[in-house]
Amino acid sequence: MPRGKSPKLFVFDLDDTIWRPEMYLLNGGAPFTKDKKTGRVRDRTGEEVTLYPAAREALHELATSKEWQGSLVCYASRCHETDWAHTCMDLLDVGDGLNVASCFNAGGVFQSGSKQGHFQVLASQHGVDFEDMIFFDNERWNITEVAKMGVTCVYTPNGLKKGQFEKGLQDHASRK
Template sequence: MMRLAVFDLDYTVWKPEMYQLYGEPRLTKPSARVSAKVLREARTIEDPKILVDSSGTPIQVFPGVAHALAEINRLRDEEGHDIRAAVASKTDEPHWAKICMDYLVANDGSTLSDCFGDLVEIAFSNKKEHFRRLHKKTGIPFEEMVFFDNEHYNITSVQQLGVKCVYTPDGMLEGHWEEAKRKFGMS
């Protein structure tokens, strides 16, 4: 049974990566030139405002993450499924990542911070260490965890613990969430 869905942040949960931003993310009203797709993926709790860097580049949540987090919330809250979401990230701008998590939302309108709660591991160390800390915090066996990441070497490393992994080279799509559910016989 899938009990913990763990997400890398940069280029798995959102784009651009934190190191690509020009300055701290800030809320702003979008210009008329911003496409409907970008507005949908850059949605915040301060709708219609979006998060941008100082150059005006919007920070966007990949559609698969927005979908998966909303489904995790539904499975837990409405169906009583024992499932949670977490972060395992090596982002080099943890403060900026926190701002993004506080404002960006899943499809159900929940902030990413609300979705992940206290299960946020951000440190520049091997992802195995992130998972050991998540296991210690939750008591959830590695075999009941799934990990989404766009870096293949992180996938290879974490798989050694027994975690089921889904490679998301171009950001997380809904198909990646469906693949994870299949790995646990949930589809």
């Protein structure tokens, strides 16, 4: 895809978009542990937190492909268990020695309320126009609200699945 048509800022929701389960649904919570042999991340009761395979692939590609050098990648979440989320970002691997946290080179925003507020903060922090952003989220109302701002939005009702990342890029390119 030609760089001129690519998003400048990639934004991902966390809970049930890149991983499952949602943090508030965990039975145990912190502390989280990572099995050194399998790489599996579990909360204190043994419940596993897993990345959706397509999310792992997309984050890995954004972090390692020359095509995306200079692109900004961040999260926008209403997760109330922010310490848990940060720990999971540190523990969950995407491959080649990278974890989720390292893929979010532009950080992110945790706050309550409409995701429009998240995008106001991100636009201000990074100086990127809404039409140069792409957003992946599992909740329809977030997609509807953020799309009104001019952001390319990709609805991921059951987590990021194969083909949705690429389709989002195509949709973004066709809008330019």
